[in-house]
Amino acid sequence: MTGQLEGKVALVTGAGRGQGRAEAIALAQDGASVVCLDVGDTRIDSIDYELSSEADLHDTVALAQKTGGAAVAVVGDVRSQADLDGAVATALAEFGGLDIVVANAGIWGLANLWEITEEQWADTQDVVLAGVWRTVKAAVPHLIAQRSGSIVVTSSVNGVEGGTRFAHYTAAKHGVLGLMRSAAQELAPHNVRVNAVLPGFMDTRMNMWQGAYDMMAGRPGGTPEDRVASAYHWSALAGRGALPADAVSDAVRWLVSDGAKHVTGVALPVDGGHLVLPGFNTDPQHESD
Numbered sequence: 001m002t003g004q005l006e007g008k009v010a011l012v013t014g015a016g017r018g019q020g021r022a023e024a025i026a027l028a029q030d031g032a033s034v035v036c037l038d039v040g041d042t043r044i045d046s047i048d049y050e051l052s053s054e055a056d057l058h059d060t061v062a063l064a065q066k067t068g069g070a071a072v073a074v075v076g077d078v079r080s081q082a083d084l085d086g087a088v089a090t091a092l093a094e095f096g097g098l099d100i101v102v103a104n105a106g107i108w109g110l111a112n113l114w115e116i117t118e119e120q121w122a123d124t125q126d127v128v129l130a131g132v133w134r135t136v137k138a139a140v141p142h143l144i145a146q147r148s149g150s151i152v153v154t155s156s157v158n159g160v161e162g163g164t165r166f167a168h169y170t171a172a173k174h175g176v177l178g179l180m181r182s183a184a185q186e187l188a189p190h191n192v193r194v195n196a197v198l199p200g201f202m203d204t205r206m207n208m209w210q211g212a213y214d215m216m217a218g219r220p221g222g223t224p225e226d227r228v229a230s231a232y233h234w235s236a237l238a239g240r241g242a243l244p245a246d247a248v249s250d251a252v253r254w255l256v257s258d259g260a261k262h263v264t265g266v267a268l269p270v271d272g273g274h275l276v277l278p279g280f281n282t283d284p285q286h287e288s289d
Contacts, residue, residue: 002029002030002031003030003031004030004031004253004257004258004259005027005030005031005032005100005253005256005257006030006031006032007031008027008031008032008033008099008100008256009032009033009034009035009091009095009096009097009098009099009100010024010027010032010033010034010035010098010099010100010101010102010256011034011035011037011087011088011091011098011100011101011102011135011139012024012027012034012035012036012037012102012104013037013038013078013084013087013102013103013104013105013131013135014037014038014052014078014104014105014106014154015034015036015037015038015057015060015104016036016038016039016051016052016053016056016057016060017052017056017060017204017205018052018202018204018205018206018245019104019154019199019202019204019245019248019249020036020038020060020102020104020105021056021059021060021063021245022244022245022246022248022249023102023104023248023249023252023253024036024060024061024063024064024071025060025063025064025067025249026246026249026250026252026253027064027069027100027102027252027253027256028064028065028067028068028069028070028071029064029067029068029069030069030253030257031069032069032099032100033069033070033071033094033095034064034069034070034071034072035071035072035074035087035090035091035094035095036057036060036061036064036071036072036073036074037073037074037075037076037078037083037084037087037105038052038054038056038057038060038073038075038076038105039051039052039075039076039077039078039105040053040054040057040075040076041053041054042077044107044123044127045119046109046117046119046120046123046124047107047108047109047123048109048110048209048210048211049205049206049208049209049212050205050209051107052205054073054075057073057075058073060073061073070095072090072094074086074087074090078103078105078127078130078131078132078134078135079126079127079130079131079134080134081134081137081138084134084135084137084138085138087138088138088139088142092142097142097146098139098142098143098149099143099148099149099150100149100150100151100152100256101135101136101139101143101149101150101151101152102151102152102154102252102256103131103132103135103136103151103152103153103154104154105127105131105132105135106127106128106131106154106206107123107124107127107128107169107206108124108166108169108206108207109124109166109168109169109211110165110166110211110212110215111165111166111168112165113165113167116167116168120168121168124168124169124172125168125171125172125175128169128172128173128175128176129172129173129175129176129179132153132154132176132179133179136151136153136179136183136194139151140183140187140192143187143190143192144187144190144192147190147191147192148191148192149191149192149193150192150193150194150195150255150256150260151183151187151192151193151194151195152194152195152196152197152252152255152256153176153179153180153194153195153196153197154176154196154197154199154248155173155174155176155177155180155196155197155198155267156169156173156198156199157198157199157200157269157271157274157275158170158173158174159173159174159176159177159196159198159267160174160177160198160267160275161275165215176196177196177267180194180195180196180265180267181265184264184265185265188264188265193255193260193261193263193264194264194265195255195260195263195264195265195266195267195268196266196267196268197248197251197252197255197268197269197270198267198268198269198270198271198275199243199247199248199270199271200234200235200243200269200270200271200272200274200275201230201231201234201235201241201242201243201271201272201274202242202243202244202245202247202248203231203241203242203243203244203245204245207227207242208224208227210222212227213226213227216229216230216231217230218283227242228241228242234271234272234274235271235272235273235274236272236273236274236276236277237272237273240272240273243270243271243272247270248270250270251268251270255268
């Protein structure tokens with residue numbers, strides 16, 4: 001434990017695995033007591049990959065506790081305001097406060113813009129964008145009352161650029177940045193900071209399924225090896241393929257620390273330099289018709 005967050009209490013959503021797990025562990029390692037929220041064994045029918053489980057969530061808590069920090073699991077869905085209000089109540093009851101909020105929960109799927117179903121669109125907006133809003137909404141009254149706090153929301157590099165075949169996700173991640181900037185303005189007079197992280201190509205289960213492999217290969221029948229090879233095209237920095245989850249948790253632990261006490265309203269890319277790349281068209285059309 002580094003102790004830079006000693007005495008602080010944090011809430012992390014989407015903590016069952018991936019970035020959320022890494023964030024919960026990092027905050028516990030820095031001395032925070034962490035409420036870890038995820039959906040447990042709830043399924044979302046419009047998502048083609050397996051979501052985290054309740055067992056995953058309890059594994060996160062055990063890993064956080066192994067650092068010497070305190071952590072508890074809360075099974076809850078960011079599509080439910082009651083669940084998020086309950087998670088805040090758990091932080092207050094178990095640890096006596098709430099200082100840090102990491103609104104990380106998200107989902108991702110693939111479909112042509114004109115073929116996205118109403119269910120796919122609604123589920124993505126409800127988790128990725130409205131879930132962040134509900135998380136902030138649940139926490140803010142307490143943070144305002146104590147006149148302090150730090151909120152970090154998870155957007156994406158796709159929050160500032162387009163994305164082929166996931167317009168529903170891209171639209172939601174753009175919305176997260178608009179929400180962050182508005183919240184940063186509204187909460188600044190109360191000494192509450194609000195920032196965002198913009199992950200690039202991450203090494204998480206969210207992009208380990210057949211549809212994702214096909215997209216990364218540029219053809220049907222994509223493989224995990226195609227995913228590994230594709231990831232290197234996303235980074236400007238040498239030797240970076242899919243980035244580890246702790247790349248984002250390192251950014252989060254700084255944003256919520258006193259080292260960033262004068263920082264609010266910032267959208268911080270953690271992308272291996274992806275956003276500085278000019279990019280190129282891998283399949284140019286030589287005629288307009």
